[in-house]
Amino acid sequence: MSTGLVQRRRGGGGGGDSGDNQDFDIPSASVRKQSFETPPAAGADRSTTAASYDEDNGKGAKLDKNKLTLMEEVLLLGLKDSQPCVLWAPLGASDILAWALAADVAFQTALTPSTHSVALARQGYLSFWNDNISYVLRGAILMELSFRGRIGTIKDIRKRPFVERLVEVVDDRSTGEVLLDEAVRIMKQDKQSVGNWIDLMSGETWNLMKIGFQLKQVRERIAKGLVDKGVLRTEKRNFVLFDMATHPVADHSAKEILIKRIVDALLGRGPIPDRRTIALVCAAYAANVLENALVGLSHSQREVAYEKVDEIILEHASLTDKAKSMGTTEIMAGVLSVYQKMDSIL
Numbered sequence: 001m002s003t004g005l006v007q008r009r010r011g012g013g014g015g016g017d018s019g020d021n022q023d024f025d026i027p028s029a030s031v032r033k034q035s036f037e038t039p040p041a042a043g044a045d046r047s048t049t050a051a052s053y054d055e056d057n058g059k060g061a062k063l064d065k066n067k068l069t070l071m072e073e074v075l076l077l078g079l080k081d082s083q084p085c086v087l088w089a090p091l092g093a094s095d096i097l098a099w100a101l102a103a104d105v106a107f108q109t110a111l112t113p114s115t116h117s118v119a120l121a122r123q124g125y126l127s128f129w130n131d132n133i134s135y136v137l138r139g140a141i142l143m144e145l146s147f148r149g150r151i152g153t154i155k156d157i158r159k160r161p162f163v164e165r166l167v168e169v170v171d172d173r174s175t176g177e178v179l180l181d182e183a184v185r186i187m188k189q190d191k192q193s194v195g196n197w198i199d200l201m202s203g204e205t206w207n208l209m210k211i212g213f214q215l216k217q218v219r220e221r222i223a224k225g226l227v228d229k230g231v232l233r234t235e236k237r238n239f240v241l242f243d244m245a246t247h248p249v250a251d252h253s254a255k256e257i258l259i260k261r262i263v264d265a266l267l268g269r270g271p272i273p274d275r276r277t278i279a280l281v282c283a284a285y286a287a288n289v290l291e292n293a294l295v296g297l298s299h300s301q302r303e304v305a306y307e308k309v310d311e312i313i314l315e316h317a318s319l320t321d322k323a324k325s326m327g328t329t330e331i332m333a334g335v336l337s338v339y340q341k342m343d344s345i346l
Helices: 002-010 070-078 093-106 115-122 133-147 178-187 195-203 208-213 218-229 254-266 277-284 298-318 320-326 332-340
Strands: 152-153 166-169 236-239 242-246
Touching: 070 133, 070 218, 070 254, 070 277, 133 152, 133 178, 133 218, 133 277, 133 332, 152 320, 152 332, 166 178, 166 218, 178 195, 178 218, 195 208, 195 332, 254 277, 254 298, 277 298, 277 332, 298 320
Parallel strands: none
Antiparallel strands: 152 166, 236 242
């Protein structure tokens, strides 16, 4: 991973979302530090392991519909909670727009904008400045389908880099997730490489014949899936001239478990992380939302965590023997190779 990518991730910024033109996100500011040393007792049914997510290789078992997909986990991690902002911090563009929304909320309730109203206005949004997350979510879709045994790479005599290996649908059964099933239907129409599928599903193509391969409104559809599972709720907020749907977190225990799982993996706590946790950490890092899971750590712990992410991406993108033993697939290796080059792609 390039030094520039490491420094950009640690900076905590994010950009606008070019992949989902239909989505509108209000920026959010930093949140107060939290401690994740003790796992929450509630919501344990949403704890994530490879066994609880991956299908049983065609033996007919069905997944728990309340389990979160990889895309849902990344999106949930990127959403800001209603945490009070740090009032003495320098105001940036994110803070200014958040205050503007808070002022509108306060105007309707005949109140002066307060810390609470700013926090209330922020919750339920992804950062407007995050231009990575939509692209990363397309890669997460490929990894999710790979974990569920729906897609695989085509065997080729010539050893191509993992990102250039062609993908084929090996099982077109329904996954129970509308977005995943739509991706399978699209991928049945053509043979493309891992990298090309991420581009095409993101709408990153000048080929008019391939425009139909784009997955639209991905973030909004993932958010609605989280609403159906009881993790988020839907609210409408008035922003000066128009109403906007937001999705604040309803089940905070689900997000707390997710954050603890990431922190444990990066700091070497507990058992060895499974491939799904590895994929989540790498996707969160590439999507520039990993920092949301590390706000409760000290500076030295954060440095250790980021160094660990570098090692993880390098190892699994190269599909080493250790990565293979952890269940990393060729498609996952290809997606992580794309994540590894995000600076030059976006």
